[in-house]
Amino acid sequence: MTLTAEKKREELVCITxxxxxxxxxxxxxxxxxxxxxFCPRGEEYGKQExxxxxxxxxxxxxxxxxxxxxxxxxxxxxxxxxxxxxxSEIYHTHPKTPVHRGxxxxxxxxxxxxxxxxxxxx
Ligand code: SF4
Numbered sequence: 210m211t212l213t214a215e216k217k218r219e220e221l222v223c224i225t226x227x228x229x230x231x232x233x234x235x236x237x238x239x240x241x242x243x244x245x246x247f248c249p250r251g252e253e254y255g256k257q258e259x260x261x262x263x264x265x266x267x268x269x270x271x272x273x274x275x276x277x278x279x280x281x282x283x284x285x286x287x288x289x290x291x292x293x294x295x296x297s298e299i300y301h302t303h304p305k306t307p308v309h310r311g312x313x314x315x316x317x318x319x320x321x322x323x324x325x326x327x328x329x330x331x
Contacts (some may be wrong), residue, residue: 221258223251234259262289266323268296270314272331273305279331281314283323296318306331 216236223230223246233244234255257263263286269278287295289310295318304314308331315325 217259219259221255223254224329225250225254263287264289264292264294265284266292266299266325267328268299270299270327271303272308273303275306275331277331279308281325281330282289282328283318283321284313287318287321290322292318295321295323299325313326 210217217234218236219234220232221232222236223232228247230245230247230251232243232251232255235242235244236259240260241256243252246252248256265286266283268281269277270281283295298315298319302315302325304312305324308314308327314322314326314327317323318325
């Protein structure tokens with residue numbers, strides 16, 4: 210008797226563009242099959258979601274010398290599995306003022322290769 214591993218299957222909404230196609234991502238013996246996508250970007254998104262989902266992070270970061278936080282975002286998506294760790298590093302980092310829009314406030318956030326950048330002036 211041979212045991213076969215259960216194949217992953219997920220229903221997803223593609224968030225790559227406003228059309229919001231309903232996708233089905235199905236793991237198969239040959240890889241991953243995506244259906245429901247209107248364009249190739251949906252196939253790419255569905256495969257990424259089934260194997261290593263990622264998100265761009267946005268947050269508020271506390272600064273030194275002022276009560277007013279600055280809004281920040283990552284310059285590329287980070288793995289969902291590392292979101293909590295990344296949020297903790299952002300929470301515990303307090304750059305000096307002034308901060309200018311586009312400044313890199315954390316490089317290589319938690320080893321993800323993503324930088325945290327200011328989206329506003331402080
Ligand atoms: S599959 Fe293509 S058209 Fe549909 S939501 Fe994704 S990017 Fe937009």
